[in-house]
Amino acid sequence: MKENHKGGEKESSQSPISHKFDGKIVIKEQKRNIVADQRAALQVIREFLKSKTSFDVLPVSYRLVVFDTSLLVKRALNVLLQNSIVSAPLWNSKISKFAGLLTANDFLNIVHYAASNPDESVNLSETLTLDGLASIKSLSGSAVLDAVSIHPFRSLYEACVKMNNSSARRIPLIDRDEKTHREIVVSVLTQYRILKFVSMNCRETRFLLQPLRDLNIGTTTNLCHARLNTSVGEVIDLLIKHRISSVPILDDDDKLINVYEAIDLLALIKGGVYADLSLTVGEALLRRSDDFEGVYTCTLGDSLFVVLETIRKSRLHRLFVLDDEGKLLGVMTLGDILKYILFSE
Template sequence: MALLPGEGEEPEMSMMVNEKEVLRRTGKEVIHDFLSSKTLYDMMRQSGKLVFFDTNIPIQLAFYALLEHDMPAAPLWDSVSRRFVGLLSVTDFIDILRHYHRRGIPMDELSARNIGEVISDVDGRRMQHSDFLGTDVSTSIHQACTVLRARHHRFLPVIPPDGTRVLAIASYYEVLRYLVDNFREQRRLFEDSIADLGIGTFGEEVLTVRKTAVLSDVLDAMEARDVSAVPVVDESDRVVGLYSRSDITFLATATDADSVLSNLRVTLQQILEQKPTEDVPRDRLETCSVHASLQSIFERFAEVGFHRLVCVDDERRCLGIVSARDLILYFCGQ
């Protein structure tokens, strides 16, 4: 409610505050309505590829197939029950490898096991998508994002009405890509800063790691906090890099099973010093100010296609982190 003159606030200031709040609410509503009016079918790329794995194939072979085809995840098909039973991601393989190592199981033994044996192991590492959550292609994008959030999933298989196959894999990144590419709005509705809008994670909630930290310790911390990437800082707390939980540098540079384990003992600085290649990509470090407007964040995504932005101050010290998930769920009313 606006304050009346004499109650401590000038009428002009009150009107400005109210107008700003109206613009903020309107901006959120128009994106909400856009996501509710579009379906997963609308969001599907005109051309693309999808990889499927039978649960009878060796899990190590599946991992390298994901890398070869540059796929973050793939549906798993059980030929006995003739149904999809889950998704396998690059992060899953890394977590499974570490879990078996902690149990004292040799890496050679893991590489010989097929996917079905690994996912049915009662003492094994539960995958992030251990159930197959097929979502009809006619589902609205907004509803799909609601499902992703409720189930704490990063990927969502898109299926036709008969459920016989998978058409695509939806993710927050794909939703943001579709939104930036297709949403058109003439009004300037997104000039508030991401900090003012409460988009992202800030302060003590942000997990950062020293560049001298050992990889195995970093992966343990990321798994415990359920984060997919962490800013890497130097001795002065300045951000010098970004490490993703799906980074496969330590695997790609291994020559055998023993060197995989020894590579888990390298520091993040050693990993960051290795230049990414086409075969071994790495999330680029992209930064922004906490005062950056939401409009500028959209424009930045259109330019570089980030998965996350690290918010830094003038000294490049980490203040927060904003992901594609944060941006989309803000508009989904969560």
């Protein structure tokens, strides 16, 4: 050190210390912050779900189609198509009780059974009523699941957990009349409506910035797929065997070009054709409804925030994860996303 006698100050004779910038350390620190922010955001979203009721998700005005179990299946199908809906609650008027949900999977089971029993297919299409669906489901080899429901004023979080535990994509909201104690079907809550509600009303979603490659959401192994020349019958077998709602369609280079969904079957059997499944997927897709929502994709570099923003803006049921060449890497359903939000650590 040397003294500066004029000002009484001391000056250092040593050179200033040089700090080398390490980009890797900064990146690691940023990544740690993103992970911490995401964990905190998920906890806030869970508390948000617990603070809201299932009834809160419903729009101010809505329409509900309910089928009596004595109705013919073919008439129920026409009503579904006319109203552009894919499911409806069932009501047993004999005992005034909720009787489950009619979904696209029920029609899968009917077609699968009819294809295995062609002699019964014509009679089946003309006489089968909704209360006979359980027996068809059992005969076709599908598991008969208990009808899950929830009171509309129970928490939204509880509704999500119930859906996850039962592998259901939707849950009916059932109330009871105070005087008669009879059940009342209020509405049906879907995974899509819940996730859209979260994306629109919970600001913490903007902190869900970890890339999907780090989150382990969805299915990435043993992926089912089909080609345009695959028969519809083969695709139906895949849908039933693996209990999935769609099969991705790949080209000869294994690039995703389309998807065949369980609901595509509704338009196919509108005319009462239950047993002819030799039609190819390519031919069947030509009969698809004009209101098809499209195929939604993402990459492993996308974040959950980006996915939820897509859900906020568009109606979808799943996303296909693709690489840079458009080849299929995985499938992420809305149920997978909801499960991650509920239970990830």
